[in-house]
Amino acid sequence: MATSRSESRASLRKDGPGRRPPFRRVLIANRGEIAVRIIRACRELGIDAVAVYSDADASASHVRLADAAVRIGPAPPAESYLRIDAIVEAALASGAQAVHPGYGFLAERAAFARAVELAGLVFVGPPSTAIAALGDKLQARRTARDVGVPVVPGTLEPAPVDRPDQVAEIIAEAERIGFPMLVKAAAGGGGRGMRRVAGPAELPAALAAGSREAASAFGDGSVYLEREITPTRHIEVQLLGDVNGRVVALGERDCSLQRRHQKLVEEAPAPGLTTDERRALHDMAVRVASAAGLRNAATAEFLRSPDGAFYFLEVNTRLQVEHGVTELVTGIDIVCEQLRLAAGEPLAPAVLAAAERAAEPAGHAIEVRLSAEDPGRDFAPTPGRATRWRMPAGPGVRVDTGLEEGERVPPEYDNLVAKLMVHAGGRDAAIDRLIRSLDETEIAGIQTTLPFHRFVAGHPSFRAGRLSTDWVGEHWDGAAEFRGAARAAQLAGGLEALEDGIHDRPIGRPAAGGPAVGRAVPNPDGRWSRSGREAVVDRWPR
């Protein structure tokens, strides 16, 4: 089942004395850039990496880079990367000691963590109990309240759904919280089960609809109410915890630039915070995580209202897409630390030192997510083949990707194709570096979010740090940007055609050296004799 190439490599590896890998072999239950990222960490630690793949990914980068690869099913995620049984079986069959879930797919399913634990393997992430406790957003909100961390104003118990007798009660509760508000799914994520409510009249219907959507998406129809804070900034804290129950914060990230709750640009540290604000924020995150029994890596998300107050939102019990910017600023390899922590090692001295410095970060890092989406058409997915794929390089540039030139972006999975990260001494220098890197990037064959990121990087309000979750809607007019580019493209293509002389040959006249003149050949289709009109219509393409 597993095709192992590890023996030859292992003999070449020079493991220094006293450097024992945390595991001998780890299975990576993911694909794309994050699987590549984790395989790289495994290689550096001297761990054999086992990849899993669906039929759509048989020749993908993560399969090539791994020491062994196991096919787990056909292309649809539900039949491959979401199959807990197939992945646990692959891990056991390949002799892996641990399973790293990456992000997305099964990363935050407590059932998956439990299945891995029950199989006698190590789940590289928080224990299944912590995933379950923090995955229930209502429970997470109650935990935060219990340790004195402010939560977004709202309810702490499931709201009654389809209970006419309690409508007056919940509307009174809503009036107390304040409109506009959001109906959110307790088991939710990615905006599913979420409804915006502008006034009391809309509330009963929104509760019912949100609950129905949540039930179908997550199997749990519990919903709760939360005041909508707008404009707001989305700021999150990177956490690491060890088996001794010690949890530290590695600094925060600003992820305010979003579209429909999907992050587009992230940076570390969050611009405009004072050292005291940072310290307070990191402390709040550590308090919530410690109370929830967190281990390994997780991220506590907060909203920052315009008056500067922080409100706890939720904890993501996994490696985040945007972990790289924290790595660049702190110098800590979060994935390597995850593997060491999963093996039972305590927090490393380097991590503790980085946590000490977290409130006074040196340097600045920015990440943009290059996705196969059309920013001119409301970020619609654009799977296809990347016929040209040249990523930037040079000082302070990091690109995490699983795509290579000539490869297809399959329609079945996430649209993220590359994470471009830049690191510099300060935020201005990082933005300059981002602009330079984006200029170097060449992609053809698929439309990506590259033009959007060029727009953001060059925008004065981004440079001024005026970030909010409304930024994209307020500043980005994709259709207009596209039209401007289309004119330039027409001009460039036209100039090339003029230079090349695409029509040196006058229309309708045979080319020099073309068909021999002088020999009468019957009209092959007789269209001209049928009707001149028809011939015109048929001959000239429409």
Added chain:
Amino acid sequence: MAALKGPGDRPGPPPTGPEPAPTSAGGYRAMDPRAVRATLGPPFAHAAVDPLVLEPPTIPLAPAPRAAGLGNLGGVSPSGDGPAGSVLRPASTGRGALESGIVLVDGEPVHARLVGRAGVRATLEIGQGDAIERHAVLLVEPPDAPAAPDGVRRREVVVGGWRVEVELESERRAALRERASQGRQAAVRGGPFEVRAIIPGRVVSLSIVAGDDVVAGQQLLVVEAMKMQNELRAPRDGHIDRVAVRAGETIEVGDLLLVIT
């Protein structure tokens, strides 16, 4: 893209009759035979971007634009206020034609050139002096696209991360094609309908004279091209309003042959 004017202000083709003498002001403007029309490919129809017509620069013969001090090499002044009424003729042919950095875009002179072409890479320069805009562009032959019709060049042009499929075609050919499809509609609708030559050749004989009534399919005239005799038949029932050619006359593609009402 300030240097680029919006579309829609280009004079249309002549209504009827043989091509009039080229004029530089108003009405019909003689199109350089090398003119290229750049249209967005079918997948980009949603963007509703109008076609762009590019022509090599024309240079005035007389009087020479003394004020600019550029002699005959300066091309049309970018503001379009060149000497009125002067005869225009196409600049020299070949790659050198675009070295002046001026191109007519929908009839308006624009400073634009493609420099540093290397493989699929090039730089598009728009404007001049301090106001010059530079865009790194990729000009890629789309590999997966279905074969373009004869005479149409497809390009995937990448500008600023935007991927734009552009179809390049001779403006003459595009205009002819357009006229054909308009003609087809006219033929169905009724009303005056121009029959134009779709192949070059010599008119051998005419079977009708002005004033005749014809029925669809009736032979109208015979054109000899490449030693082949081609009959032209009536596209629909009607009345021959006008015959624009005589037997023995040489005709070019697009020439008006006759009008049916």
